[in-house]
Amino acid sequence: MDPSRPQLPKTPTGIYGLDEITGGGLPTGRPTLICGDAGCGKTLMSMEFLVRGATRFNEPGVFMAFEETAQELTQNVASLGFDLTALVAQGQLALDFVYLEPSEIEETGEFDLGGLFVRLGYAIDKIGAKRVVLDTIETLFAGLPNPLILRAELRRLFRWLKDKGVTAIITGERGEGQLTRQGLEEYVSDCVIVLDHRPVNLISTRRLRVVKYRGSTHGTNEYPFLIDEDGISVLPITSLGLDHHVSTQRVSTGVPRLDAMLAGAGFYRGTSVLASGTAGTGKTSLAGHFAAAACARGERVLYFAFEESPNQIVRNMGSIGIDLGRWVAQGLLQFQAVRPTFAGLELHLTTMHKAIDRFKPQIVVVDPLNSFISAGNETEVKAMLIRLVDYLKMNEITGFFTSLTTGGSALDHTDAAISSLIDTWLLLVAVEAGGERNRALSILKSRGMAHSNQTREFLITNAGVEVRDVYAGPGGVLTGSARLAQEAQERADDLVRRQDIDRRQRELERKRAALEAQIAALRLDFAAQEADALALIERERAREAQLEQERKDMAWSRKADAATATPTAMEGAQ
Amino acid sequence: MPTENPPTPPPTTADPRLDQPAQTYVLRLYVTGVTPKSTRAIANIKTICEEHLQGRYRLEVIDLYQQPQLAHGEQIIAAPTLIKELPLPLRRIIGDLSSTERVLVGLDLRRHG
Structure with a gap:
C-alpha cells in the first residue's frame, strides 16, 4: 500500500x-x-x-x-x-x-x-x-x-x-x-x-x-x-513475490557420495529438496541422514512426520546407525507428528507455520508430503505446498520433502504436481530383477549445479545409507546380487582371458625357440657344407698349383721353348 | 388484550389467588431522564398503584442517568423498566405502562388471559 x-x-x-x-x-x-x-x-x-x-x-x-x-x-x-x-x-x-x-x-x-x-x-x-x-x-x-x-x-x-x-x-x-x-x-x-x-x-x-x-x-x-x-x-494466503534472498551456501546431504553427485557439496541452503520414490525405497532414511547431518553441524531441524510416530522414526533410524534420539534430547531436532487426516490442509499449514515460527529451524523435513492428498484435493494441496515452500524459502530454510509415488504411475510424477516448486529432486527407484528388489538413486534435477547424471545403487546398511556405482554394461543396468554376480562373472572372464593371453605368449615363445633352433641347425649344416666346399676348393687350387709346378718342372727338364709351346702344351695337358 | 374479566376494579382485591391481601408491594421504576415515555410511565404506575394497591406498596422512581451503575446491577436493558421485587417472583415490566391490563398481569394482580 x-x-x-x-x-x-x-x-x-x-x-x-x-x-x-x-x-x-x-x-x-x-x-x-x-x-x-x-x-x-x-x-x-x-x-x-x-x-x-x-x-x-x-x-x-x-x-x-x-x-x-x-x-x-x-x-x-x-x-x-x-x-x-x-x-x-x-x-x-x-x-x-x-x-x-x-x-x-x-x-x-x-x-x-x-x-x-x-x-x-x-x-x-x-x-x-x-x-x-x-x-x-x-x-x-x-x-x-x-x-x-x-x-x-x-x-x-x-x-x-x-x-x-x-x-x-x-x-x-x-x-x-x-x-x-x-x-x-x-x-x-x-x-x-x-x-x-x-x-x-x-x-x-x-x-x-x-x-x-x-x-x-x-x-x-x-x-x-x-x-x-x-x-x-x-493464515494469509500471501501473494509472495519470488524475490527472496538466495544463498550460495551449501548443505551436506549427510551421505558423502550423494554430496559428490551434487557437484561435490550437497544442496543449496534455502532450497527445496524432494526425494520421491515408491514404497520402501529409502526416502525416510535419506531424510534421517540429512537431519542427523544438520544436527551434527549444530543446526535446528523440525521434522514433520505424517505417517510414523517420532519414536518409531528414532528406532528405525537407530537400526541403520543414525542416532536421532541424541539430537532430540539436545533440543536440536523436534518432531511434529500428526495424522494428515487429523485436520484440514490449512490447519496443517497454520500449525506448521506456527511450529516453524516457534522453533526457528534451519531445516524442515516433511515426511511424506503427499499424505496430504488424503486430506484434500490436488489443487488445494498444491496451493498449500506452494505456500509452504514459499514460506520456507522466505525464511531461508532448507525444505526436505519426501513423496511417495504410487505404483503404476510415472516415476517422475508427483501426486501434488509440485515438481516445478522443487529445486533438487532425488529419484529413488526399486529395481526388481532376479528375485530381488534393489534400490537405485538418481538426480532428476538440481537447479544451479552440475550434478551427476548417473544412476547409483542405493544401499541401506546398518551403518547408514551408502551410494554405490551400479553395473552399467552391455547386460543393462544391474543392481544388488545381480550386480555382484555380474561382477564375479566379469572377474572370472577376466581371469580366463588373462590365462589365454599367457598361454598364447608361451606358445609364441616356444615357436620362436623352435624356429631359432631350426635356424641354428640350418646354419650349422650350412657351415659344414661351406667348410667342405672351401676345403675342396683349397684342395683343387693346391692341385692346380701342383700341376703348374710340375709342368714348369717338366719344361725346364725338357729345355723347351717356353714362350710358344706353353699354351698348347697346357691344353694338351688337360 | 381481551380477557375474560372485564376491566372492573373491585374484583382485583378479591382475587382468590391473592390470599394475602396485606402483602406489601415493593416496586422500582427505572427511567432514563425526563422523556415523554418516562413521564407517561411515572403517571401510569402511580395511577395503577393508587387504584389497585392503595396503602400497601412502596414505589421508587430512579433515573439511570443519575445512578448509571444501577443499570448493571439491576440488569436493566429497556427503559422504562418497572421491577416488582416483592412479592416474589421477581418481574420486569417494560414499556411506558400504558397497557394497564398487562401491567396488572405483570404485577400478578390478574391472571394471564
Missing part, C-alpha cells in the same frame, strides 16, 4: 494474520460485524480483540455478553491464556453480562433500550474504553418483544457507538439467506467479517472472509484460521 496516501484509521486487532488481511486492523471508531454459525469462534475472536487491545495497545475494552456470564467467559478463555480477572482488576477490561429472561418480562407499552445505553456508556466511561464488543446482540430479539422497536434501537445504538468513537465488534449468528438472523448487516455496514466452520471430506476447517470493508482494500479470499492455545491465527 502506498503510505503517502491517507488511509482509513485502523485499530490493530493483535490477532495473528488478521491485521495483514485487513491491512492494519478494524476500522477505528466504527462497528464491525462478525457473523457465523454457532461454534465458529465469534466470541473468541472478539474476546481476543479486547485482550490484545488491553495488553498490547493499551486500549481498554468493554465486553457486553448476552449469552455467557462473566464467570463462564473467564473460564472459557482461560485455556487460551487470557486472564480476564486480572485485566478486570487492572481496569483494562469490563465484563457485563446482560441477563434476559423472557418469562420475567412483560411488555406494557412503548419502550427503548435506554438501560442498555446507560450501562454501556457507564462501562465505557469508567475504564476509558476504546474497544467494545457486543456478543451476541441478536439475543435481544429473543428476549424482548417488539422487533420493530429493537431494530430502531439497534440502529440508534450503532450510531451512538460511532459517536462515542469506540471501535466495536458486534457478533451475530448466521441466518437463512442472509449473514445474520436479524439482518444486522444492514446496520453495521463498515466492516463485515464472516466466520465459517464447515467440513469438507469429513475434515472441518475454520475459515474467515472479509465480506466488506468500506473505505479500505482488503483480502477477499477465504482464509483458514486456527484456534489453539495461543488464541486465533489467521
Whole structure:
C-alpha cells in the first residue's frame, strides 16, 4: 500500500494474520460485524480483540455478553491464556453480562433500550474504553418483544457507538439467506467479517472472509484460521513475490557420495529438496541422514512426520546407525507428528507455520508430503505446498520433502504436481530383477549445479545409507546380487582371458625357440657344407698349383721353348 | 388484550389467588431522564398503584442517568423498566405502562388471559 496516501484509521486487532488481511486492523471508531454459525469462534475472536487491545495497545475494552456470564467467559478463555480477572482488576477490561429472561418480562407499552445505553456508556466511561464488543446482540430479539422497536434501537445504538468513537465488534449468528438472523448487516455496514466452520471430506476447517470493508482494500479470499492455545491465527494466503534472498551456501546431504553427485557439496541452503520414490525405497532414511547431518553441524531441524510416530522414526533410524534420539534430547531436532487426516490442509499449514515460527529451524523435513492428498484435493494441496515452500524459502530454510509415488504411475510424477516448486529432486527407484528388489538413486534435477547424471545403487546398511556405482554394461543396468554376480562373472572372464593371453605368449615363445633352433641347425649344416666346399676348393687350387709346378718342372727338364709351346702344351695337358 | 374479566376494579382485591391481601408491594421504576415515555410511565404506575394497591406498596422512581451503575446491577436493558421485587417472583415490566391490563398481569394482580 502506498503510505503517502491517507488511509482509513485502523485499530490493530493483535490477532495473528488478521491485521495483514485487513491491512492494519478494524476500522477505528466504527462497528464491525462478525457473523457465523454457532461454534465458529465469534466470541473468541472478539474476546481476543479486547485482550490484545488491553495488553498490547493499551486500549481498554468493554465486553457486553448476552449469552455467557462473566464467570463462564473467564473460564472459557482461560485455556487460551487470557486472564480476564486480572485485566478486570487492572481496569483494562469490563465484563457485563446482560441477563434476559423472557418469562420475567412483560411488555406494557412503548419502550427503548435506554438501560442498555446507560450501562454501556457507564462501562465505557469508567475504564476509558476504546474497544467494545457486543456478543451476541441478536439475543435481544429473543428476549424482548417488539422487533420493530429493537431494530430502531439497534440502529440508534450503532450510531451512538460511532459517536462515542469506540471501535466495536458486534457478533451475530448466521441466518437463512442472509449473514445474520436479524439482518444486522444492514446496520453495521463498515466492516463485515464472516466466520465459517464447515467440513469438507469429513475434515472441518475454520475459515474467515472479509465480506466488506468500506473505505479500505482488503483480502477477499477465504482464509483458514486456527484456534489453539495461543488464541486465533489467521493464515494469509500471501501473494509472495519470488524475490527472496538466495544463498550460495551449501548443505551436506549427510551421505558423502550423494554430496559428490551434487557437484561435490550437497544442496543449496534455502532450497527445496524432494526425494520421491515408491514404497520402501529409502526416502525416510535419506531424510534421517540429512537431519542427523544438520544436527551434527549444530543446526535446528523440525521434522514433520505424517505417517510414523517420532519414536518409531528414532528406532528405525537407530537400526541403520543414525542416532536421532541424541539430537532430540539436545533440543536440536523436534518432531511434529500428526495424522494428515487429523485436520484440514490449512490447519496443517497454520500449525506448521506456527511450529516453524516457534522453533526457528534451519531445516524442515516433511515426511511424506503427499499424505496430504488424503486430506484434500490436488489443487488445494498444491496451493498449500506452494505456500509452504514459499514460506520456507522466505525464511531461508532448507525444505526436505519426501513423496511417495504410487505404483503404476510415472516415476517422475508427483501426486501434488509440485515438481516445478522443487529445486533438487532425488529419484529413488526399486529395481526388481532376479528375485530381488534393489534400490537405485538418481538426480532428476538440481537447479544451479552440475550434478551427476548417473544412476547409483542405493544401499541401506546398518551403518547408514551408502551410494554405490551400479553395473552399467552391455547386460543393462544391474543392481544388488545381480550386480555382484555380474561382477564375479566379469572377474572370472577376466581371469580366463588373462590365462589365454599367457598361454598364447608361451606358445609364441616356444615357436620362436623352435624356429631359432631350426635356424641354428640350418646354419650349422650350412657351415659344414661351406667348410667342405672351401676345403675342396683349397684342395683343387693346391692341385692346380701342383700341376703348374710340375709342368714348369717338366719344361725346364725338357729345355723347351717356353714362350710358344706353353699354351698348347697346357691344353694338351688337360 | 381481551380477557375474560372485564376491566372492573373491585374484583382485583378479591382475587382468590391473592390470599394475602396485606402483602406489601415493593416496586422500582427505572427511567432514563425526563422523556415523554418516562413521564407517561411515572403517571401510569402511580395511577395503577393508587387504584389497585392503595396503602400497601412502596414505589421508587430512579433515573439511570443519575445512578448509571444501577443499570448493571439491576440488569436493566429497556427503559422504562418497572421491577416488582416483592412479592416474589421477581418481574420486569417494560414499556411506558400504558397497557394497564398487562401491567396488572405483570404485577400478578390478574391472571394471564
